[in-house]
Amino acid sequence: MVELTSSFELEFDALDQDHQKMVDQVNAIIKKIDAGNTDDCKALVADFVALSKRHFAREEALLVSVHYPDVEKHRKHHLDLNDKFDHMLEFAKMAPENDMACESLKKELVYFIMDDVITADLEFKDFLSQT
Template identity: 25%
Template sequence: MLVEWRDDLSIGMLEIDVQHKLLFDKFNAFVNAYQNNLDVEEIMRMFWFLEAYAVTHFKEEEKLMQQVRYPDYEKHREKHLAFIDQINLLKERLKAEGISQSVVSAMTNFITSWLIDHISTMDRAIGRFVNSAASPRLP
């Protein structure tokens, strides 16, 4: 189940929007590797790359939130940590069960719904905050 970027997921901050699109690309590369029955090592490499990119993206996003003094930084960071915890659980399941349709389905369902929900709510709030702070105030 591939996930397609939609313009309504844009949060209005180019750097973050580009990173989100790349997350979708990395996720789709993992799914494609599985669907095309690539070597297990290649599928795993795609998943590890997706995970590493997500962690890098979270760090960049958290750095930005700190720079702009985003008021919900801690709550947002907790969501990132919860995502990483869930990914670690899925990795353990993957190690125990191997690559199977049920494991890949669990991974794709979780990642797809999390990305879309997180971007459209939590990340969009960052965009609104930054854009409202940048807009001139009328007397």
């Protein structure tokens, strides 16, 4: 399970709320897998991917609106995560018949949310605090 401690907060409500929703969704998926309930894994992961993409779009628009200088770099970072979405969706499809896929999916989701989403965003935390 993933828990968002205060050191992972951007102290910018709209984005922190999105991150919390994404963490909640990851935890819900992990909980289902651990309970052996993998039938709706595919739908839940598809929802998570859609939620993540909406968040990325919202975050990029916000960074543009505050004239964050490295917005293109961060947009590219988000775009590069499309491969990871493909992996997650693939693992989720296999999850009902494949324990290895379940384990890989859980790992992929946790690394994704902690490293690629939340830690990567800490780069602009100081900038946002000055806006």
